Amino acid sequence: MGLADIADGVTRQVESLGASVNETLFEPTVRLGVTGLSRAGKSVFITSLVANLLKRGRMPQLTALTDGTLRSVYLQPQPDDTIARFPYETHLAKLTGPDPVWPENTRSVSELRLSFRVKSKGLIAGLAGERTVHLDIVDYPGEWLLDLALMDKSYADWSENALARIQAQEGGADLAKKLSEADVSAPFEEPRAQELAALYTEFSRAAHLNGLSSGAPGRVILPGELEGSPVLTFVPLPMAERFSRGSFGREMERRYEAYKSQVVKPFFRDHFARIDRQIVLVDVLKALHRGPAAVEDLRNTMGDILAGFRPGKSRWLTSLLGGKRVERMLFAATKADHLHHTQHPQLAAITSALLEQAKSRADFSGAQTRAMAIAALRTTTEATITHEGRVLDCVRGRVEGRDKQVAFYSGQLPKDPSQVLTALQNGADEWNGFSVESQRFLPAALNLKPDEGPPHIRLDQAVDFLIGDKLR
Known part of the structure; x- marks a missing residue:
């Protein structure tokens, strides 16, 4: 290796470090990994996430929005020329068209960049005015995770x-x-x-x-x-x-x-090791419908996922030099719109209990983890019906092959998640004292206002947990 080669290598390292310093101090980039298990709705989640960040009329629980820190959000060109751009516009058109349909499943890695204009705080507020924070959303199949x-x-x-x-x-x-x-x-x-x-x-x-x-x-x-x-x-x-x-x-x-x-x-090297925040979408309702064996399999899978991550909180210098760790991870039980809102706490509690078991087995420490029940796209409305003398809290929505909306009652989830865990520990073949039904709803026809993204359940809370600290 000649002197010119050595000098060139040193120059590249200095330039790389300089770019990292600039990104960390002035225009930080947060990489959010989005994945899911068994058709949990990754494409729908990303599409609704982007739409609701661009038009924030349905995001009251996003703290940076309510306190006035978040000023504007806009789409940027795809930052990596070698990775496919997430087809946001195509998916949004399918979900919001006159005859809405579900978009295709994720089959490869794709990315999308959002940029936020955020009001500066603290000592630099008077000098900087506003600053830019980039969010790179990385979509990849859960099977690969x-x-x-x-x-x-x-x-x-x-x-x-x-x-x-x-x-x-x-x-x-x-x-x-x-x-x-x-x-x-x-x-x-x-x-x-x-x-x-x-x-x-x-x-x-x-x-x-x-x-x-x-x-x-x-x-x-x-x-x-x-x-x-x-x-x-x-x-x-x-x-x-x-x-x-x-x-x-x-x-x-x-x-x-x-x-x-x-x-x-x-x-791992090219995509996963660069992720700062991660959301894992999980169809807990479907697993509950299929019985204890499916839930036990899901619990083991969550443990495998956690074991694969490099846990811990990034230090400032470590982040500056590129050695990132996942700082926050959200396990989101999707399709909360298939339940009446009175049962959402039970769904979140069961997911949290499964997550705690997985965390213990994976020895996951140093990062913030949370479980939440969400619906990235709300497909139903709530209703109360009387059936065989019982008053049931239901949801109504479109299903394939039916001209009219149908009412659906999923069953009653247990209030105490230990009822689920006990069945798993005992190797039960079926649930004792409760049952869960499953339904596949189609997207509802939408009539959106100019400042509104698609309707959702707790998408704003999920965003606030995952990246809210970076916007304040």
């Missing part, structure tokens, strides 16, 4: 966990038997690997659609451009003390390690 838990797991540990999850699920006994009986010491043959991988992938994707986890890597569920590649053609196997060279087991172990190094690590 689960892979972060693999980084500390050996192939043996992962196989044991995955085989146990498959065995415990309905219809999984046959697949678990085939995988357990595989001859791990036989010479490796690609057709056999593809055959078993196809069975494992089919089972894992079906489990995912039912809101359950088979322990499969996220790209098995949502492969993208990796579909059919060797890095995804591996399965969990019973472990030998040591696989022999050239054996089937040895190649499966090698591909598992390649998946971690070639797929998971780059995702």
